[in-house]
Amino acid sequence: xxxxxxxxxxxxxxxxxxxxxxxxxxxxxxxxxxxxxxxxxxxxxxxxxxxxxxxxxxxxxxxxxxxxxxxxxxxxxxxxxxxxx
Numbered sequence: 001x002x003x004x005x006x007x008x009x010x011x012x013x014x015x016x017x018x019x020x021x022x023x024x025x026x027x028x029x030x031x032x033x034x035x036x037x038x039x040x041x042x043x044x045x046x047x048x049x050x051x052x053x054x055x056x057x058x059x060x061x062x063x064x065x066x067x068x069x070x071x072x073x074x075x076x077x078x079x080x081x082x083x084x085x
Contacts, residue, residue: 001055003042010041 001009014037022029045051 007042011038
């Protein structure tokens, strides 16, 4: 996952909870720079070993899906050629 994608995802997730949290902690919410909070969260996530492992698995899964798509395309080609007789 590219850093910008991760930032956008963190921002979206933060926004889902921010209003509720800010209502409970209005003074803190005013003092916290959300952009900096997002940046710090992204940094922590990128350094997290479990996240890194999940991303590695995701890349393997993505390659597997691409390979399966290639297999399906090849099967379609053979079936089409077979039916052309």
